[in-house]
Amino acid sequence: MGEVWKVAVTDSLNKFLGKVITFLPNLLAMITILIIGFLIAWMFKKILYRFLRAIQFDRVSERWGLTHILSKGGVAYSPAYLLSRFFYWVIVLITLILGVNALEVAATQNLIAQFFNYLPHLFAAIVILVIGYLIAIFAGQATLIAAVNAQMESARLLSRAVRWFIIILSLTMALYHLGIAEKVVVAAFSITFGGIVLALAIAFGWGGRELAKDFLEKLSKGRDERDKGQDHISHL
């Protein structure tokens, strides 16, 4: 009985030691990955921040209106600081995932594989949103200036409409790319956009035909008056 008990205890101990010995290198690998990863993240953050400062990224962001938006949202940090922090946390996140993966625990590995498969979509969506936002700011400003120079009283409204249309379009594209309720997003966008166009068409063609008539008459009269009052200055 004593022999059996002894064998059972020894076997369990051996098995446990075996598992510890198998697990230990993985643990060491994880610790090494974490240390190196954090170090790389820290160095990358520093280098990127200096690089962004050197190329005057903050000034460019100011020109594009990004700084203005951040300050409106209560963010006091500069865009260069925020971008370098963002990449720091991206590297930290990747390091953590790699570290956990190094432990070779079956349950987490599936999750990590799925995460990595999804990562390109996430990056693509972020890129779409950033580019969409920049285009919206640029096109909105260009519309505003062109409308003012064309002497349109509703220049600001037109500029905002252009800006929001591009932002909503890029948001729709980003959500579609992320695979979040793809059909619902596309359908919602189509319905909203189609609805606006239809509403305008109905309002202009039927509901507000008197208004439309007045508007066209004023436009035509205004053009005639403008032609009559045209400057004949040669600017050069």
Added chain:
Amino acid sequence: MEKPFQSQLEDIKEADILVGIPSYNNLQTIGHVVGAVMAGLAKYFPNVKAILVNSDGGSTDGTQDEVKKVQIEDFKTVLISYPVHPIHKIITPYHGIPGKGSAFRTIFEAARSLNAKACAVVDSDLRSITPEWMELLLRPIYEEGFDYVAPLYGRHKFDGTITNSIVYPLTRALYGKRIRQPIGGDFGFSGKLAKFYLTNDVWETDVARFGIDIWMTTLAIAEGFKVCQVYLGAKIHDAKDPGSDLGPMFTQVVSSVFGLMREYETLWKGIGESQPVPTFGFHYEVGLEPISVNLERMIGNFRLGVKDLMEIWEKVLSSETAKWLESLGRSSDKAFFFPQDLWVRIIYDFAVAYHHGSVHREHLLRSMIPLYLGRVASFVKENMDSSAIEVEEKIESLCRVFEEMKPYLIGRWRIGGE
């Protein structure tokens, strides 16, 4: 260079004088311009080998055919003697982006290829050009050793508003030479200067469009070429709808001026008071056609700018200037007055913003147009009953303000307008 054009130049081999005429759909006036040029060359340079180059931007109204039609026999009444050499005419399409500057590039290339000693360019929409213009533009180059001849005209007091309110005073304050019409459009220049122009790679920029005139004038001054101006008389050109052309014309000219400021920063920072340049020609008063100006529309455009573009202007102007503009936007049409020092401050602030790129450059320049119209409206209002001489004095006074406030520009240029 196009092959047929090149082979035509090779056939001619050499020329002493070259006159270039850029054109695009100028059927109404080109015949008169070509006629005046040919008569002028035959009358004043009968013993000189001369060539006329029409650099056309693809006219569809028969401009090129009209140029071909004009013959020296048509001018028997104005010629004392016939030219020893026949005047060659070359009609060629220009290459590069569409614009006046690209047309000029083709003319410079022809001058280099033919080793021309003296060259002149004249606008193809002129109704007031006479054969004498050829002598006036070419003689200082051909016989007096000058490299660049700028025009002086008798113009309506409200004509040439970009010249009078921006280009002339700014160029004068920056480079210290009083060239009254730096973007006149009709110039004389030496073959040496034409070759120098071609060494610059600017043919994809606004210089290839309306920026060419100020670029030519500025380079001639800044690179130390011998410069003068000649009085040509009245400048009357074909009537077009000016409102439709203002945007691109304004941005191309102003972007060229601001771009050149960046290039010649060291030079203009060291220049103090401006000096007159040698001036030739007989000055006489000319009768000019009246010009209609819609002040209400200009002031309205300025007010709209104050209402909607202030968020862009605030990135460029000091808070004091922005407040000044806001109060100006609130004033009635009757009380509307845009002071000279406010205008100069704005021009200098925009030049600094262009240099530092604090706002997208195309947007920056386009957003300037309501300010420019406001200043023009005020100028017209102030001078409605003034004589041409009195108006010229007002322009002179604006130039002095530009010169006096140059330290403000230098200070802002260094710190980036912050």
